Amino acid sequence: MSVPMTLAAVLVLALAGFLLARHRALATAGGNPRLLHSLPAYYGWFGAIRVLVPGLVTLSLWLVLQPLVIESRIAATLPPALSADPAVRELALTDIRRLAEGLDIAVAAGALTPGAAAALSPPEARASLAAIGVALGSDVTPEVLAAAQDYRTAAARGAMLRTALTLAAALAGLLSAFRRSHKDFRARNSVERVVLWLLIAASSIAVLTTVGIVWSMVSETFDFFAKYPAKDFFFSLTWSPNFRGGSDLGIVPLIWGTLYITLIAMLVAVPIGLFAAIFLAEYATRRTRAWVKPLIEIIAGIPTVVFGIFALITVGPALRDWFAQPLGLGNSGSSVMTAGIVIGILNIPFISSLSDDIINAVPQSLRDGSLGLGATRSETVKQVILPAALPGIVGAVLMATSRAIGETMIVVMGAGAAAKLSLNPFEAMTTMTVKIVGQLTGDTDFASPETLVAFALGMTLFVITLGLNIFALWIVRKYREQYE
Structure with missing residues (x-):
C-alpha cells in the first residue's frame, strides 16, 4: 500500500475512533450527556487522537529510517571499486536509486512485469527504460543493476511492513480509546494536554530553526577559519x-x-x-x-x-x-x-x-x-x-x-x-x-x-x-x- 493510501486508512480509523469512543461514553452514561465528566465531543476527539498519534508516528519514523537501512545494506554489498571512496559510493547509490525508480516506473506502466524487472541484463534495462522515456545519466553496470534490483525488493518488503505496522499501531490506539471511554474518564483533560503539547511543539519550531541556522553557520565558519587566518579576514x-x-x-x-x-x-x-x-x-x-x-x-x-x-x-x-x-x-x-x-x-x-x-x-x-x-x-x-x-x-x-x-x-x-x-x-x-x-x-x-x-x-x-x-x-x- 502506498503512503497516501496508508495515510487515508489511518484517517478512516481515526474517524471510526471518534465515533466509537463518543458512542461508548454515551452508552456508559445511559445516553444522558449530563452524566459524563466531559462533553461528548471530547471523548470523540480522544478516540481520534489515540488513533492518529501512534499511526502517524509509526509512519513518519518508518519513512525516515527505511531509506537509511536499505542504503546501508546495499552499500555493504557493493564491490570495493564502488564503496572504497565515499564520493564514489554516494554517486553509485544515487545511480542505484534512479535505476530502481526507473524500474518501478516501467512496472507501473506495464512495460515490464515484476519478474522481468528482477531478471534484466544491463542492456535490456537501459533499452526498457529508454522505451518509456526514462533516461539514465551513466552506463548500467551489472553491479549497479543487481543492487538496484535488490533495492526494489527491499523497498517493496519495507512498504508492506510499513503498512502493516502503521495500521497495527492505529488499531491498537483505537482499541485503547474504546476501552478507556466511559462516563468517568477525564477526556477533556487528555485532549487539552495533547493540544498543549502541539502548541509547545509549534512554538518550538522558531527556536529550533534559529538554533539550526546558527549551528550550521557556526560549524562551517569554524571550518573556514581553520583554513584561513581570522586576522586577515x-x-x-x-x-x-x-x-x-x-x-x-x-x-x-x-x-x-x-x-x-x-x-x-x-x-x-x-x-x-x-x-x-x-x-x-x-x-x-x-x-x-x-x-x-x-x-x-x-x-x-x-x-x-x-x-x-x-x-x-x-x-x-x-x-x-x-x-x-x-x-x-x-x-x-x-x-x-x-x-x-x-x-x-x-x-x-x-x-x-x-x-x-x-x-x-x-x-x-x-x-x-x-x-x-x-x-x-x-x-x-x-x-x-x-x-x-x-x-x-x-x-x-x-x-x-x-x-x-x-x-x-x-x-x-x-x-x-x-x-x-x-x-x-x-x-x-x-x-x-x-x-x-x-x-x-x-x-x-x-x-x-x-x-x-x-x-x-x-x-x-x-x-x-x-x-x-x-x-x-x-x-x-x-x-x-x-x-x-
Whole structure:
C-alpha cells in the first residue's frame, strides 16, 4: 500500500475512533450527556487522537529510517571499486536509486512485469527504460543493476511492513480509546494536554530553526577559519577571491558597502515612511486614508527584481546624468546611491504601515489630555504621540534596516559587484549578501576557503543583526520608563 493510501486508512480509523469512543461514553452514561465528566465531543476527539498519534508516528519514523537501512545494506554489498571512496559510493547509490525508480516506473506502466524487472541484463534495462522515456545519466553496470534490483525488493518488503505496522499501531490506539471511554474518564483533560503539547511543539519550531541556522553557520565558519587566518579576514582591506590560490578575503570592503547602502536606504525610507504614517494617522481624513494607504502598501508587493530593473534602467542613469557626471564624481549608472535610494523606496511601506498601526494604538486619552491643556495638534504629535509610540517605531525601523542589509537583487543590478572602500556615493560597490551568493554559485569546491567564506560572511551578518536588536531593545527600555 502506498503512503497516501496508508495515510487515508489511518484517517478512516481515526474517524471510526471518534465515533466509537463518543458512542461508548454515551452508552456508559445511559445516553444522558449530563452524566459524563466531559462533553461528548471530547471523548470523540480522544478516540481520534489515540488513533492518529501512534499511526502517524509509526509512519513518519518508518519513512525516515527505511531509506537509511536499505542504503546501508546495499552499500555493504557493493564491490570495493564502488564503496572504497565515499564520493564514489554516494554517486553509485544515487545511480542505484534512479535505476530502481526507473524500474518501478516501467512496472507501473506495464512495460515490464515484476519478474522481468528482477531478471534484466544491463542492456535490456537501459533499452526498457529508454522505451518509456526514462533516461539514465551513466552506463548500467551489472553491479549497479543487481543492487538496484535488490533495492526494489527491499523497498517493496519495507512498504508492506510499513503498512502493516502503521495500521497495527492505529488499531491498537483505537482499541485503547474504546476501552478507556466511559462516563468517568477525564477526556477533556487528555485532549487539552495533547493540544498543549502541539502548541509547545509549534512554538518550538522558531527556536529550533534559529538554533539550526546558527549551528550550521557556526560549524562551517569554524571550518573556514581553520583554513584561513581570522586576522586577515576581519582586518584586510582587500577582497580578491581566487579559486586557484592566492586569495585575499578581507571583509572590511564588504561591511563598508553593506553599511553605506543601508545608511542611504534608511535616510530615504525613515523620514518618508514616518511622515506618511503621521499624516495618515493624525491628519488625513477617512476618505483620503482609504485610498492613500493601499497605494503605499502596493510597493511592498512589487518583486525586488522589478526594483532592480528600475534601479538599472531609470534611477542609475538619472543619477549619473544629473549629478555624478556634472559634479565629476563618476560616469557609472551602478552606484551606492542608486541601490540605496531604491532599497529605501522598497522599505517605505514597511515603516509607514507599521508606524501607522503603532500610532493608532496610542490611547486616545493622551491626545485628549494634550489638546485639553492647550497644545496644538502638531505639538501633540511631537511631544506626546511619537514618544509614546517610540518603541514600536524603533521596531519598524529595525525591521526595515534588517531588510535593507539583507537585500541582494537590487544591489546586484543597481550597485554592481565591486568590493572597494570609498566615500563617493556615486561609485559602484557591493554588499556581503551579494558575495555570499557569488561564492556559493557555479562550479565551486565546498571544501575551499573561497566557498566556506560565504558562511563566515553569513555569520557576520547574523552578528550585525543581533547587535541591531540589542541596540533597539536598549532604546525601547530607556524611553518606555517615562510611561510606566
